[in-house]
Amino acid sequence: GQQLNQSPQSMFIQEGEDVSMNCTSSSIFNTWLWYKQEPGEGPVLLIALYKAGELTSNGRLTAQFGITRKDSFLNISASIPSDVGIYFCAGHVWRALTFGSGTRLQVQP
Amino acid sequence: SAVISQKPSRDICQRGTSLTIQCQVDSQVTMMFWYRQQPGQSLTLIATANQGSEATYESGFVIDKFPISRPNLTFSTLTVSNMSPEDSSIYLCSVGGGVVSEQYFGPGTRLTVT
Secondary structure, three states: OOEEEEEEOEEEEEEOOOOOEEEEOOOOOOOEEEHHHOOOOOEEEEEEOOOOOOEEEOOOOOOOOOOOOOEEEEEOOOHHHHOOEEEEEEEEEEOOEEEOEEEEEEEOO | OOOEEOOOOOOEEEOOEEEEEEEEOOOEEEOOOEEOOOOOOEEEEEEEOOOOOOOOOOOOOOOOOEEEEEEEEOEEEEEEEOOOOOOOOOOOOOOOOOOOOEEEOOOEEEEEEE
């Protein structure tokens, strides 16, 4: 089946730093989604990308749909303590979402 | 986006028993899904809950172990049958948004099997 390779697995950064994480796949996806999950909660949709090359922002978050349709990245600028959580990429083709393994982000105030 | 609730929020169950998890949405939705998230892991799709017909299961998941009901467009249940400790996971329901590829998740049910 399809697999998504998400990196890095974890990050420990200082408040105010920028963060970058990415997902790659051997398969093409029609849509890329980025979610954040906090302890004890379900994933929350942050950004959805629909076209190859698309660059979309949501506040301090920016994500891009790779030209090859096999990758996507998420940037967080000027991190704050509430950015702590696990970030998942997800690719969509046909009806199912395939999730990456997650990037655990910790922010030192 | 739709407001999604799940019951129970958590449970501790004995090996060999079954647990039914409920998912309620505050508006009618076409697509409902059930996922499993094992401890420290990512999300894996169990099945798509189809209204008025049998659920569509992903590879590795079978109806006898994870029977699903979808009686209407706002409600679904997932049963975890004949549980073993390996079934200890978070079970999440999700719904398809206005764009089918977007999915919104409930808070999850944290299941521990002893």
